Amino acid sequence: MKYIIGALAMLVLVAVIALTQAQNLMFNITPSPYGVEETAARIQENIQRMEGRGWALSGLRNPAAAVAASGSNVPPVLLVEACSTKYSGPLLKIENSRIYSILMPCTITVYKNDDGSTSIGTMNAGLMGWLFGISDIMDEVFADQQAFITFDPSRPAPPLIKGRPGGGGGDGKPEAGC
Amino acid sequence: MNIPAKKIYRGLLLIGCFLASSVSANVAPAEPAAAAAASTAPAVVMVEETEARKSTSTADHSKFEELKKNFKNGPEVTKACLTCHTEAAQQVHSTKHWTWEFLNPATKQKLGKKNIINNFCTSVTSNQTFCSACHVGYGWSDDKFDFTSENNVDCVVCHDTTGKYKKLPGLSGHPNYEVMEWPPHSGKFREPTDLKTIAQKVGKTSRATCGACHFYGGGGDAVKHGDLDSSLKEPQKYLDVHMDAKGLDFSCGKCHLSDSHEVSGSRYAPTAVDDNGALMRGDKGDRNPTTCVACHGKAPHPPGTAAVEKLNSHTDKIACQTCHIPAYARGNKATKMTWDWSTAGKLDEEGHRIQKRGSDGNVIYDSKKGDFTFERYVIPEYVWFNGEVKFTLFGDKVDTNNVVKINEFQGSAGDPDSRIWPVKTFRGKQPYDVGNETLGVFHTAGGDDSAFWGNYDWDKAMAWGMKAMGVEYSGEMVFVETEMSWPITHMVAPKEDALKCDQCHRENGRLQNIGGVYMPGTNNTPMLDWLGYAAALMALIGVLIHGGIRYYMSKRG
Numbered sequence: 001m002k003y004i005i006g007a008l009a010m011l012v013l014v015a016v017i018a019l020t021q022a023q024n025l026m027f028n029i030t031p032s033p034y035g036v037e038e039t040a041a042r043i044q045e046n047i048q049r050m051e052g053r054g055w056a057l058s059g060l061r062n063p064a065a066a067v068a069a070s071g072s073n074v075p076p077v078l079l080v081e082a083c084s085t086k087y088s089g090p091l092l093k094i095e096n097s098r099i100y101s102i103l104m105p106c107t108i109t110v111y112k113n114d115d116g117s118t119s120i121g122t123m124n125a126g127l128m129g130w131l132f133g134i135s136d137i138m139d140e141v142f143a144d145q146q147a148f149i150t151f152d153p154s155r156p157a158p159p160l161i162k163g164r165p166g167g168g169g170g171d172g173k174p175e176a177g178c
Numbered sequence: 179m180n181i182p183a184k185k186i187y188r189g190l191l192l193i194g195c196f197l198a199s200s201v202s203a204n205v206a207p208a209e210p211a212a213a214a215a216a217s218t219a220p221a222v223v224m225v226e227e228t229e230a231r232k233s234t235s236t237a238d239h240s241k242f243e244e245l246k247k248n249f250k251n252g253p254e255v256t257k258a259c260l261t262c263h264t265e266a267a268q269q270v271h272s273t274k275h276w277t278w279e280f281l282n283p284a285t286k287q288k289l290g291k292k293n294i295i296n297n298f299c300t301s302v303t304s305n306q307t308f309c310s311a312c313h314v315g316y317g318w319s320d321d322k323f324d325f326t327s328e329n330n331v332d333c334v335v336c337h338d339t340t341g342k343y344k345k346l347p348g349l350s351g352h353p354n355y356e357v358m359e360w361p362p363h364s365g366k367f368r369e370p371t372d373l374k375t376i377a378q379k380v381g382k383t384s385r386a387t388c389g390a391c392h393f394y395g396g397g398g399d400a401v402k403h404g405d406l407d408s409s410l411k412e413p414q415k416y417l418d419v420h421m422d423a424k425g426l427d428f429s430c431g432k433c434h435l436s437d438s439h440e441v442s443g444s445r446y447a448p449t450a451v452d453d454n455g456a457l458m459r460g461d462k463g464d465r466n467p468t469t470c471v472a473c474h475g476k477a478p479h480p481p482g483t484a485a486v487e488k489l490n491s492h493t494d495k496i497a498c499q500t501c502h503i504p505a506y507a508r509g510n511k512a513t514k515m516t517w518d519w520s521t522a523g524k525l526d527e528e529g530h531r532i533q534k535r536g537s538d539g540n541v542i543y544d545s546k547k548g549d550f551t552f553e554r555y556v557i558p559e560y561v562w563f564n565g566e567v568k569f570t571l572f573g574d575k576v577d578t579n580n581v582v583k584i585n586e587f588q589g590s591a592g593d594p595d596s597r598i599w600p601v602k603t604f605r606g607k608q609p610y611d612v613g614n615e616t617l618g619v620f621h622t623a624g625g626d627d628s629a630f631w632g633n634y635d636w637d638k639a640m641a642w643g644m645k646a647m648g649v650e651y652s653g654e655m656v657f658v659e660t661e662m663s664w665p666i667t668h669m670v671a672p673k674e675d676a677l678k679c680d681q682c683h684r685e686n687g688r689l690q691n692i693g694g695v696y697m698p699g700t701n702n703t704p705m706l707d708w709l710g711y712a713a714a715l716m717a718l719i720g721v722l723i724h725g726g727i728r729y730y731m732s733k734r735g
Contacts, residue, residue, distance in 0.1 A: 035553060041537035065510075071415040073508060073675040075555050114681065116557050157537045 025127060030149055032110065032118040034157075039118050040078040040110045041160040046148045047082045053144060054086030058105040060162055075112040081105040084144070087137050100132065106141065108148060120149050233339075233381050240378035249373035252316045252352055253329040258377065260328060267328035269439040275314045277325065278302065280446045284566050289446045294569055295617045297584055297606035297660040298396040298517060301572075304621040304646035310351035312391040319350040321646070334373075336387050337380040343371060344390075348623065385421060386411055388430040397547075400511035404556060404602040405668040409509025417509050418669050435467045443468035448665055450497065450565035451595050470498040495695065497563070497597040501677040502670050505555050506602060509669070512540055512552035517606040520657035522548035523634040546622075546631045548607075558600030558666050560689055562589035572647055575615050576658070581605075582617070584662035591694025598692055600666040607659055609640060613652020617660075619643035 018025075032039040040060065047055050059081040067074045083105035091097045109121040122145050129138025239245055244258040260267055270276050279290035291309070295301050302309045310318040315330045317323060324330060332351065334343050345353050346360055346368075353371040354360070360368045389411055396402030400409075415422040420433070434443045443466065452471035470478070478498070479489040492501075507513040524545055526532050534543040540552040566588040576582045589596035609618030621642035623631050630639035636655060644651040682689045683699035690700065 035538075037538035038536060068414065068416045068508075071672060073416050073504065073671050075505070112555060114557065115686070116553075156534070157542070159535070159539070160537045 026124055028122045028124055030120045030122070032120050032149075032151075033153070034118060034151070036076040036078055036110050036112050036118050037160050038157045039120060040080050041158045042151050042155075043080050043108055043110065043120070043148050044161050045155075045158045046150070047080070050144060050147060054084035055082055055144065056084070057081070057161060058083050060160070075114070077109060077111040080108045080110065082108075082148075084141075087141055090137060091134070097134065100134070103128070106145070108145070122149065235381060239380055242378075245374070245377045247374065249377065251355055252332055252334065252373070255373050255377045256316075256329050256331050256333050259333045259380075263333075266333065266439065267331040270314060270331045271325070271328075272438075273314075273440045274444075275439075275441065276331070278313065280444070282447050282567075284447065285568055287569055287571065289569060289571075293571065295572055295584065295619065297604060297608050297662050298402055298514075299622060300519075300608055300617075301619040301643065301647075303619055304643045305623055307350050308347040308623040311345045311347045311349070312395075313351045316351050334376055334380065335390070336383050338376055338387055339379050339381040339384070340376050341386060343376050344368070382429070383431050384429050392430075396514060398514075400507060400509075401514040402604075403664055403668075404506040404513040405503065405664075405666045407507070407509055407511040407513070409511050410668065413509065415672060416675070417671075419672050420670055421668075433468050433473075442466055445665065446567060448563075448565055448567070448667075450563045450589065450597055450599065474498070493597075495598060497599045499665070499667055499670075500560065500598050500600050502673070503558070503600055503666050503668075504671055504675060504677050504681075505557055506600075506666050506669050507554045507556050508671075510554065512538055512554040513556065513602070514550055515553045515556070515604065516549075516551045517547070517604070517608075518549040518657075519609060520548060520607045522546060522630070523636070525634070545634065556602070557688070559603050559663075560598050560692055561587045561601055561663070562591060562593070562596045562692065562694070563587045563599040563601075563665070564589035564593050564596040570617065572619060573616050573649075576610070576617065578610060578656070578658045581659045581661050582610075584660050587663055587665075591692075598689065601663040602666055603661055603663045605659070605661050607657040609636065609655050610658040611640065611644060611649075611652050612654040612656055614644070614649055616649075617658070618655055619647045621646070 034042065044057055044060070047057055057080070059079075061079040061081065062077070063079065064074045064077045088101075088104055091100045103123075106125075107123070111119055111121070113119055125138045125142035125145055126135075129135035129142070132138075242262075244261050247254070247258065249255050249258070256267065274280050274290060277290065278292040279288065281287075282289055291302050299305070299309070306321075306323070307319045314332050314335055315323075316332055317330055332345075335345060343353060345351055346358070353373075354368055355370050357370060358368050360366060389406070389408060392403070392406050393399060393408045393410065394401070395406070400407030409417060410421055412423040413421050415425055420426050420428040431441075434441050436442065449466040449469050452466070452469040453476070454465055455471065456475040457465070457467050457472040466472075476493065477490045478493075479486045481487065481490075521543070522545060524532055524543075531545040532543060533541055533545070536542040536552065538552065538554075541550065542552070543549050567585050568588060569585045570576055570582060587599070587601065609620055610616070611618045618640055620630055620636070620639040621628050622639065623629050625632075626642075627633060628635075628638045628642040630636065633639075637651070637653070640655055641651040677688065680699070681687060683697055685700060685702075687697075687700055689697060
């Protein structure tokens with residue numbers, strides 16, 4: 001009996017830890033020294049500089065605009081989307097792993113905090129890889145993500161690239177990078 | 179690569195759980211960033227098109243014989259207006275919009291655009307040709323302007339309904355009467371202003387007409403105020419519940435009631451506290467009708483729960499705007515936050531003017547003006563404010579070792595007439611005349627050799643500007659850091675978006691810099707915390723001991 005109680009207690013403890021630490025485990029939050037637009041633009045620039053690793057911008061979204069259109073206020077949020085055929089190709093080729101297309105394109109969120117500062121949010125690609133048994137790919141994605149959000153302050157602020165440079169994807173046109 | 183199905187399910191299950199707390203936002207194409215604001219124009223760029231609103235007037239001005247003439251210039255239009263509206267020009271003559279002067283009754287300081295120095299384009303003096311694009315008159319180019327002339331009053335700038343009437347900087351308050359390249363060197367040309375059509379379609383003022391100047395203060399759209407920009411021309415509800423174009427659709431005049439052309443509401447002597455309650459229609463008292471209380475009364479939140487009562491009781495310390503304008507520059511137009519004149523004058527290798535834009539498209543460096551920073555969705559700063567504003571005026575001695583406060587909001591926690599107000603604080607670096615120990619006035623724009631925007635020579639520009647102020651330039655200038663604050667009163671958000679309790683009542687909350695008042699939840703007393711923890715621990719230990727003894731006694735039988 002005491003073993004069952006002990007096991008249940010352990011399960012509860014694990015569940016509590018998982019729930020309270022979920023955000024920290026699944027997402028990485030990094031402060032940015034720049035405003036939302038400039039941060040997003042610098043990420044875009046970094047992504048474009050990694051073309052050699054198959055990366056290409058696939059879009060920039062503004063979920064705050066949709067909320068505003070519905071009559072409410074939210075601080076600025078921009079979603080930078082990118083994809084790399086180097087990583088997406090192997091996953092999409094095999095039926096079993098095709099479900100991971102749900103994670104494509106790779107999205108980086110840039111948002112303004114209540115104190116006026118800017119944060120960058122990325123998915124913990126390393127943990128994803130471990131969970132799904134695709135560490136070989138996701139570890140590389142993780143390393144590239146880190147490069148996306150590492151800024152060179154000596155470079156001037158680049159212009160923000162708006163819209164969906166690769167087309168919609170659903171209209172027969174190829175989605176950039178994927 | 180073959181991945182076991184159970185691994186997939188495990189991963190997706192975990193993701194599902196974890197993502198439950200993440201953002202699930204609707205998506206939309208990215209909106210265009212704020213338009214490039216600070217153009218070559220030093221003053222304003224007028225509003226483009228305005229939506230013609232249905233007129234309820236009993237007069238069709240197109241049927242008036244006086245307005246069927248081919249007017250050569252603005253004063254001719256005014257002359258025609260005055261044939262019917264005989265007293266209008268004299269009424270305008272006594273307003274701030276005409277005199278650009280304001281005598282603060284409390285401080286006795288002589289304020290108004292004509293007298294103050296700000297930290298944007300700094301001073302009107304010596305720059306009237308450009309600045310008067312926002313004057314309700316024609317022909318103000320220097321200190322010889324005839325302020326008594328009735329025909330010099332510009333009726334159309336406030337009463338235009340076509341959106342075609344534009345007073346361009348550099349024309350001393352006139353629109354263009356001939357074909358003109360605008361913006362300069364752009365290759366685009368503006369046709370002569372069709373004064374006849376415009377005069378025949380005059381009507382009530384609108385957000386577009388007021389906004390033609392007030393949205394563009396400081397040299398471009400959204401630049402100066404932060405809570406006033408062209409997004410308010412046809413705003414959605416999220417931006418301003420009162421001006422919501424598909425809702426209440428207030429014009430500026432709905433709150434800024436005017437009497438004999440004098441428009442109520444002032445940034446020089448704002449009403450920080452209104453204890454009068456709702457304003458009775460027709461009340462002829464001398465109170466300011468442009469307050470929240472004038473419509474919403476002194477207990478604006480409908481009585482009910484204790485929480486709502488608490489909101490009403492907060493009004494003895496907090497201005498309505500503090501909670502109901504959670505951020506400004508929310509209309510997708512970035513407002514200028516800093517302006518550093520000290521870096522102005524840099525040219526490229528070929529001696530040409532430089533302009534650099536930031537990621538959002540706003541100009542962040544201009545040889546004519548120096549460095550800027552912009553921001554949108556800005557969290558205000560907060561100050562105690564009792565309605566009195568003290569300005570640092572030309573000739574006032576300043577301490578250059580500290581940041582010079584161009585204006586300073588008065589008030590304190592102990593002052594019953596003070597409330598906590600949201601403000602935009604604009605920071606800059608601007609010229610200071612060392613020998614005269616005063617903020618500098620310099621000549622920015624004009625076709626002469628002394629205008630800074632023509633020759634990038636600070637000494638020449640300062641000599642001209644100081645002379646226009648009646649002082650000889652000492653020959654030595656430096657740049658001093660300055661601050662200027664603006665009360666935030668527009669862009670009132672829907673009530674659902676008002677500040678929540680915990681946005682202030684927490685550590686490092688919104689009001690962390692507000693002194694003199696205790697705000698629950700903003701800090702803690704370690705000793706008290708430890709006493710609490712100790713009491714809880716002692717209670718736990720007591721329970722355990724008690725339980726242990728009872729268990730032991732039961733075992734003993």
